[in-house]
Amino acid sequence: MNSGVLIAALLFWVAAWLANMWLVRLRPAHQPLTQSINLLIPALFGAALIALWEGITVGFNIPSVLLPPPSMIWARITSSVDILWADFYQTFLKAVLAGYAIGCASGFIAAVVVDRVPFLRKGLLPVGNLVAALPVIGIAPIMVMWFGFDWHSKAAVVVVMTFFPMLVNTVAGLAASGAMERDLMRTYASGYWQTLVKLRLPAAMPFIFNALKINSTLALIGAIVAEFFGTPIVGMGFRISTEVGRMNIDMVWAEIFVAALAGSLSYGLLALIERAVTFWHPSYRS
Amino acid sequence: MRERTGLSGIFYDRVLPVGTVVAVIVVAWYAFAVLLNAPFERDQAARAGTEISTSQLVSNTMAQDRPVLPAPHQVASEIWETTALKKITSKRSLVYHGWITLYSTLMGFVLGTGLGILLAVLIVHSNILDKSLMPWIITSQTIPILAIAPMLIVVLNAIDLSRFLPDALAGTHVEYIVKDVLPKALISAYLSFFPVAVGMVKGLRSPDVMHLDLMRTYNSSRSQVFWKLRWPSAVPFLFTSMKVAVAISLVGAIVGELPTGAVAGLGARLLTGSYYGQTIQIWSALVSAAVLAAMLVMLVDLSSRIVMNRMGMAR
Numbered sequence: 001m002n003s004g005v006l007i008a009a010l011l012f013w014v015a016a017w018l019a020n021m022w023l024v025r026l027r028p029a030h031q032p033l034t035q036s037i038n039l040l041i042p043a044l045f046g047a048a049l050i051a052l053w054e055g056i057t058v059g060f061n062i063p064s065v066l067l068p069p070p071s072m073i074w075a076r077i078t079s080s081v082d083i084l085w086a087d088f089y090q091t092f093l094k095a096v097l098a099g100y101a102i103g104c105a106s107g108f109i110a111a112v113v114v115d116r117v118p119f120l121r122k123g124l125l126p127v128g129n130l131v132a133a134l135p136v137i138g139i140a141p142i143m144v145m146w147f148g149f150d151w152h153s154k155a156a157v158v159v160v161m162t163f164f165p166m167l168v169n170t171v172a173g174l175a176a177s178g179a180m181e182r183d184l185m186r187t188y189a190s191g192y193w194q195t196l197v198k199l200r201l202p203a204a205m206p207f208i209f210n211a212l213k214i215n216s217t218l219a220l221i222g223a224i225v226a227e228f229f230g231t232p233i234v235g236m237g238f239r240i241s242t243e244v245g246r247m248n249i250d251m252v253w254a255e256i257f258v259a260a261l262a263g264s265l266s267y268g269l270l271a272l273i274e275r276a277v278t279f280w281h282p283s284y285r286s
Numbered sequence: 287m288r289e290r291t292g293l294s295g296i297f298y299d300r301v302l303p304v305g306t307v308v309a310v311i312v313v314a315w316y317a318f319a320v321l322l323n324a325p326f327e328r329d330q331a332a333r334a335g336t337e338i339s340t341s342q343l344v345s346n347t348m349a350q351d352r353p354v355l356p357a358p359h360q361v362a363s364e365i366w367e368t369t370a371l372k373k374i375t376s377k378r379s380l381v382y383h384g385w386i387t388l389y390s391t392l393m394g395f396v397l398g399t400g401l402g403i404l405l406a407v408l409i410v411h412s413n414i415l416d417k418s419l420m421p422w423i424i425t426s427q428t429i430p431i432l433a434i435a436p437m438l439i440v441v442l443n444a445i446d447l448s449r450f451l452p453d454a455l456a457g458t459h460v461e462y463i464v465k466d467v468l469p470k471a472l473i474s475a476y477l478s479f480f481p482v483a484v485g486m487v488k489g490l491r492s493p494d495v496m497h498l499d500l501m502r503t504y505n506s507s508r509s510q511v512f513w514k515l516r517w518p519s520a521v522p523f524l525f526t527s528m529k530v531a532v533a534i535s536l537v538g539a540i541v542g543e544l545p546t547g548a549v550a551g552l553g554a555r556l557l558t559g560s561y562y563g564q565t566i567q568i569w570s571a572l573v574s575a576a577v578l579a580a581m582l583v584m585l586v587d588l589s590s591r592i593v594m595n596r597m598g599m600a601r
């Protein structure tokens with residue numbers, strides 16, 4: 001029992017909580033100060049969580065096979081940057097990006113076509129809604145069988161997983177522009193394409209970005225899980241499943257850290273682009 | 287376009303378009319089955335030194351043992367054989383495997399929904415939690431949680447939670463639940479708590495300022511505001527997020543079954559199928575997972591309609 005560390009972690013937790021209580025009550029006059037406080041509060045909370053994790057694992061001598069302390073995971077990350085980079089390159093830069101781009105683009109194009117033909121919309125939308133709720137991840141073994149062990153099969157899984165959320169959301173978005181606005185476009189004598197590009201696509205952007213955000217997480221999940229069914233000896237999913245077998249749990253956590261970082265960064269990037277593209281939307285205009 | 291109503295409206299707006307799309311999918315499926323399975327048949331014929339006629343080729347491609355893509359009727363007959371014609375206790379019965387998956391799905395769904403509601407209630411009532419926890423809940427979903435699934439399963443199996451049970455429960459159903467179902471259910475719970483938490487935070491904040499002010503003028507306590515105003519107005523949000531949660535919970539259960547070494551469940555059927563190249567088995571597991579997902583979502587939808595009706599909120 002290493003009680004010193006545990007007590008220190010608990011003290012840090014209490015201190016962070018009290019500091020947050022104090023920060024929440026602050027009502028600074030300056031706008032930037034409010035924003036930085038709003039960033040500081042969750043950061044402090046996260047730091048306290050990590051300190052508590054460290055304190056509990058070290059304090060109670062929890063075997064690192066079950067739950068390694070954060071310091072050990074960090075040491076593993078810094079010592080095996082090259083392996084992590086190779087896995088990241090294989091899984092994210094090859095499979096996820098290719099699949100994400102193809103899946104989102106084809107979903108978008110299909111949605112525009114579906115929107116043009118009412119019969120297709122009535123027929124394809126219920127089917128698309130159903131498929132979007134299905135455990136699509138199950139096609140992973142089939143794709144591995146069809147496209148081989150390399151990144152192509154993972155990209156194929158990602159394409160199928162990202163296609164339907166994009167389709168359903170874009171179709172909903174294309175229907176989002178109001179009847180008044182469309183009538184206005186008609187009085188301007190604008191054709192189908194002009195209405196599409198100038199009115200309906202901009203109006204659909206919040207929905208499209210919603211799908212892009214959902215898909216960014218789905219794509220990473222799809223690629224990693226597909227690697228459980230067979231890979232070359234590189235890749236994040238491969239590393240996770242083999243290192244679990246070898247009981248190197250700190251390496252698994254290192255991969256999870258990379259995946260979390262990649263997921264959060266791409267989400268953040270999409271959110272920034274969304275803010276720039278849909279600056280007119282009420283949720284950003286306040 | 288003329289608006290149609292009544293039965294013919296349902297036919298023209300629902301049955302005909304959806305039916306056409308489904309028919310096109312089935313036809314395309316058959317076409318791809320022939321296309322993808324043909325090289326194997328040609329190869330076989332070439333090895334035997336015989337010519338193969340086109341009609342022979344087409345009929346052969348639909349009756350292979352391990353086709354690249356099984357034809358729909360092959361999958362259908364496999365499902366019929368492994369559900370209706372096998373005893374449901376048999377390890378080769380899809381009902382047996384489906385039940386195991388359904389069991390942990392439902393358990394994870396209940397745990398996740400409970401956790402999500404609890405978190406939402408805490409967040410709505412505590413300013414500190416709102417500012418410190420909410421960003422982390424959102425971040426937690428940008429992490430590909432399913433990636434942790436194999437590790438969680440292995441670690442939980444290593445800890446063997448059933449050790450902590452009193453001896454009297456050894457060998458009972460409770461031990462089975464704690465040992466075999468709970469690890470998978472925890473993954474489902476982790477996946478399904480998020481939509482519920484986010485939806486409920488939105489729902490519990492949805493009452494008008496006017497209504498909240500009215501409650502203040504009635505001098506109602508926090509718990510009264512919660513039970514009489516916030517909770518009822520959050521119910522539609524709850525059901526919408528539960529529909530997402532139950533579907534994702536099934537995904538969690540299936541992925542949770544992959545690393546346990548393919549013992550039981552639909553995920554295990556997928557894994558053994560991919561190990562031994564049994565494509566028909568993979569597809570039948572896939573189709574039954576799809577049917578299960580559709581049924582679960584429809585069940586939640588149905589219960590939401592009933593509850594909304596009783597609450598007088600039917601649309």
